[in-house]
Amino acid sequence: MENVMNRRKGKRKMVVIGxxxxxxxxLVIFLKMKYGTYGLHDFNYFFRQSKQEILEKDGEPVNREKLYGNCEDIKFEDIEYTFIGNYMESVRITDP
Structure with missing residues (x-):
């Protein structure tokens, strides 16, 4: 009986530690997402860049394709942007 009680205490201790x-x-993942490499500030800054700022920063694109209306795809070697008007709608990163 005492052995069973000790096992239950051991299991409870392991569950609490787990x-x-x-x-x-x-918490570590949350803090890294909020303040680290992929923080909210960095994310918002990245998506608030205009088409002109990206072209000045990244240089000449590999491919530039007009989709429809004022929508445009701009592709660099390792990243593809989709713009609606002057601001980006989506980004596809192809280089890890």
Whole structure:
């Protein structure tokens, strides 16, 4: 009987440690997303760039294709932008 009680305490301890580790991992990922490489500020800055700013920054594109109306695809070696008007609608990064 005492052996069963010890096993239950051991299992509870492992569950509590597992939950604490999981919470720590989630917090680290959240902080990295908010303030790190892919932070909200960086994300918003990236998508607020105009077509002219991107062309000045990245140089001459590999391909430039007018889709319809004022929609345009601009492709560089490792990134493809889709613009509606002067601002980007979507981005596809092909280089890891």
């Amino acid at each position: 939950i604490i580790v999981l919470i720590f991992i989630v």
